[in-house]
Amino acid sequence: MRRLTQQDLDQLARSRGLNLTPQRRAIVDFLHSASNHPSAEEVFAEVNRRFPMTSRATVYNTLNLLKAAGLLHEVFEDGVSRFDPVLDPHHHFVCRACGKVEDVDREIMPAPAGRKLLPGKQRVETYEVTFRGLCAACGGRAEQQ
Amino acid sequence: MRRLTQQDLDQLARSRGLNLTPQRRAIVDFLHSASNHPSAEEVFAEVNRRFPMTSRATVYNTLNLLKAAGLLHEVFEDGVSRFDPVLDPHHHFVCRACGKVEDVDREIMPAPAGRKLLPGKQRVETYEVTFRGLCAACGGRAEQQ
DNA sequence: ATCTGGATTTAGAATTAGTCTAAATTCGTT
DNA sequence: AACGAATTTAGACTAATTCTAAATCCAGAT
Ligand SMILES: [Mn+2]
Ligand SMILES: [Mn+2]
Ligand SMILES: [Zn+2]
Ligand SMILES: [Zn+2]
Numbered sequence: 001m002r003r004l005t006q007q008d009l010d011q012l013a014r015s016r017g018l019n020l021t022p023q024r025r026a027i028v029d030f031l032h033s034a035s036n037h038p039s040a041e042e043v044f045a046e047v048n049r050r051f052p053m054t055s056r057a058t059v060y061n062t063l064n065l066l067k068a069a070g071l072l073h074e075v076f077e078d079g080v081s082r083f084d085p086v087l088d089p090h091h092h093f094v095c096r097a098c099g100k101v102e103d104v105d106r107e108i109m110p111a112p113a114g115r116k117l118l119p120g121k122q123r124v125e126t127y128e129v130t131f132r133g134l135c136a137a138c139g140g141r142a143e144q145q
Numbered sequence: 146m147r148r149l150t151q152q153d154l155d156q157l158a159r160s161r162g163l164n165l166t167p168q169r170r171a172i173v174d175f176l177h178s179a180s181n182h183p184s185a186e187e188v189f190a191e192v193n194r195r196f197p198m199t200s201r202a203t204v205y206n207t208l209n210l211l212k213a214a215g216l217l218h219e220v221f222e223d224g225v226s227r228f229d230p231v232l233d234p235h236h237h238f239v240c241r242a243c244g245k246v247e248d249v250d251r252e253i254m255p256a257p258a259g260r261k262l263l264p265g266k267q268r269v270e271t272y273e274v275t276f277r278g279l280c281a282a283c284g285g286r287a288e289q290q
Numbered sequence: 291a292t293c294t295g296g297a298t299t300t301a302g303a304a305t306t307a308g309t310c311t312a313a314a315t316t317c318g319t320t
Numbered sequence: 321a322a323c324g325a326a327t328t329t330a331g332a333c334t335a336a337t338t339c340t341a342a343a344t345c346c347a348g349a350t
Binding site for chain 4: 021040041056057061062064081100
């Protein structure tokens with residue numbers, strides 16, 4: 001799954017008139033280093049480790065900015081908002097034991113061929129699948145119920 | 146898509162030791178009459194119309210109770226929590242113009258035959274699809290962008 | 291090198307959805 | 321009618337997010 005490089009990012013940001021300040025860069029860096037869909041609070045905590053005194057407002061502002069610029073997606077799983085630096089359309093798996101949110105390749109469940117209109121006459125532009133169950137780690141432990 | 150009758154409901158509730166008080170019945174009635182996935186606040190407003198002085202706490206308590214008893218499902222769309230009286234597994238369509246959440250039959254996108262394990266070794270127990278685009282009403286109006 | 295205006299950041303107040311609490315009420319059983 | 325358990329209520333509390341107004345930063349103009 002494609003991830004943006006620093007270059008991509010600089011270029012994209014610039015092309016959209018986005019000023020990449022140190023705080024903003026720290027936020028993007030963390031999101032790309034973190035493998036799994038951090039929440040706003042996790043971003044706040046981590047960015048503050050490297051860059052103390054970064055305010056919540058800046059974290060939220062930046063996440064919203066990047067999202068609006070299309071450099072970041074927001075995913076909601078079970079009422080929790082998380083941020084996803086992977087831009088290609090893909091699906092998610094949520095572990096019911098540990099709560100981890102993992103990426104799933106879109107090929108696993110491709111669009112039903114040529115169906116742009118649902119029976120209810122809705123025009124589908126995108127779709128995403130959420131799989132639920134036990135992740136590799138949790139499923140491994142002793143065939144738990 | 147199957148919906149519970151009053152009888153089903155009484156029986157189910159009783160069999161699970163759930164006392165169906167007037168407030169609780171009003172909440173369930175409303176959820177079943179409303180066609181589209183009301184939020185807690187919408188339930189609160191409507192139940193109060195018929196049954197003034199019903200507190201938020203009772204609405205939330207009841208929704209959580211019914212959910213725990215399996216008589217109701219909670220669906221999160223775009224960070225908003227909504228309640229769904231349709232118990233069979235099914236998918237959803239979210240209109241990007243008006244925000245309406247509509248049911249979609251599961252047949253539209255059935256499980257990939259025999260796949261219980263994803264490539265990442267996750268064991269899939271359930272899955273759900275969210276389609277996004279324009280609903281019949283919004284899509285009809287003048288081929289908007 | 292200094293000035294200046296716009297963009298950015300900051301701390302904290304405000305808002306919102308939801309949970310918790312403790313007292314009052316209801317209801318089935320004696 | 322009296323009792324105790326379950327339920328309901330109003331409002332306090334909490335957590336996530338947005339808003340606000342003042343401070344800071346910074347690029348371009350002088
Ligand atoms: Mn993802
Ligand atoms: Mn539904
Ligand atoms: Zn797990
Ligand atoms: Zn619509």
